[in-house]
Amino acid sequence: MFVSVAVVAATLLIPGVAWASEEESDESAMLTEQAIALIANGADEDQVAERVEDALMAPDKEGVQLSKVRAAQELVEQPGYSAAVGRQVKVLLLDSLGGKLPSAPEAGRPATGEETGTSVVLDEFRPERGVSDGGDAVLLGLGAAAIGGGLWLSHRLRPPHTLRELEHRDRGHRETP
Incomplete structure (x- = not known):
């Protein structure tokens, strides 16, 4: 009951989408x-x-x-x-504009309201995708080698009692039918 009242109240009280001024x-x-x-x-x-x-x-x-x-x-x-x-x-x-954006804040005054607090307009950031150079290829190779080495070491250095327990468990399941 309380949860349903809270959901309805939250739906009604949460402000709607803020629309940009059309002017x-x-x-x-x-x-x-x-x-x-x-x-x-x-x-x-x-x-x-x-x-x-x-x-x-x-x-x-x-x-x-x-x-x-x-x-x-x-x-x-x-x-x-x-x-x-x-x-x-x-x-x-x-x-x-004289090198300074009109929305730039005054020196020593914090940005408030709609102000961005900066006078810099950065270009859109579009990073490269995939293997774009030799450095990426080296990192990809090192990552694959680390994964392969870890799998090999986990198999090679597995404690012997683990193997016996697995064999014993497998035999127990085969004898049951």
């Missing part, structure tokens, strides 16, 4: 930062181009060098968008 920022600096984050997370060129265009069209253009944002827009809109072009666009956009 877009009207600050060029924030939209430029969002474009940098999109590039860092591997978004396609259309998403990046849209965010850069929004940054150019935003009414509040304070803190952004629009010439560099326009240069970034031209790079995005050129055919052949690649990861290398994305890195160039990211550098241009960061330079347009």
